[in-house]
Amino acid sequence: MNKTRLLATALAVATLGALLPCSAAYADDAASPCASLKRIVAAAPDGLASLNPDDGKGVAQPYGDDAQCSASHRSFQCMWTPHHDVGSTEDALQAVAADIASCLPDATHDQNAPGRQHFYLGGKGRRTGITLTPAGSNRLRLVVSGQ
Template sequence: MKRPIQPLLCIAMALAAMAAFSPVIAVADDAPSPCAALKRIVAAAPDGFTGLSPAEVNGVAQPYGDDAQCNASHDSYQCLWTPHHDAGSSADALQSVAADVASCLPEATHDLNTPARQHFYVGPRDKRTQITATTAGPNKLKLTVSGK
């Protein structure tokens, strides 16, 4: 009498072993999170943004587009980029940015939500940090963080 279960068990064990030793494959959801960079930018706001190094904050736009142009001045930090082609419309991409801002900064107040503009603020009125994400033409998004 044949035992058909033993070959199936051997195959299952071999597949499990192969999976355990296979390299991890990156998928779309493995994109870097902008949270660490966004938190550093917001933390710098009260003292000005010129002390931020590009290495600390370039990741803020990385999940959304590959051509981000970011710059800092004393009063603000800005990034402009073209959303990835699979992000949908500019309005869809803007909603994704706003969702990340909201999840990265749960203390932020989200006081404007339109298809072309998202606005958040953190802190009391006299020391408020503004976070604004907007569409910039049909193919670009812009993120601006400014402080008082």
Template sequence: MKSTLRGLMFVAASAALAWACLSTPGIALADDTPNPCDALKRIVAAAPDGFTSLRPDDGKAVAQTYGRDAQCAAKARTYTCMWTKASDAGSATDALQGVAADIAACLPEATHDQNSPGRQHFYIGPRGQRTQITATTAGAGKLTLAVSGK
């Protein structure tokens, strides 16, 4: 009887602990940084509405690995982010290649039609309805991502 009671108490305590863990809001951990794939997908999905559903901060996760000061805005059916290359990101060309690799990995349906040291270009969709994705270097230490849609 005593062991049965002890077992029931253990089950009840375990259930209470599990409920507390599931119902408590998540705690921010070091690996909770914004995901560049989520940001890229959100930006591309917003192209048909002229990016009106995006906020300036929505694109910052794309740049986060390569720089911390991204400034993003939607204007004239283009969503643009510009940032200064982080000192640990290698050269601007290296950082640009990293951004292009992220785009290719996150958006497998995108066609990569230009790969040069200063410009990476992708598109998604048929001619006349394409979303264009362009990443470029802007001088020795700046990078730009521009996503435009029809």
């Protein structure tokens, strides 16, 4: 192969590599809280049973690794233990509430207390409630429900 042909082939491969999207995954890639929240809320209020336990883990992952989630017809619930570096359970509750507020700007934040955060979306008859509370002394509970 002559130098010109080799150079043209190398250039074509480099160009193709630059144009194709990279799909590598890294160990620190975690599910986005916003993507998870939006997926859960999109299923509400009547399709929450279609979700699987992993659908809620992205909400918890920035704050804890042991999320346990479950779905029923009108409710989706996750519980997890916040990491120690997040601070107290109240600090973690406030941080998750801030995620909810920023990820779901159309949600109304109608209760903001150290022990309970509540948001809702939609009107009467098609309302979706989002409640975040402590569960015991060191766990958080997120409940999304159709109301």
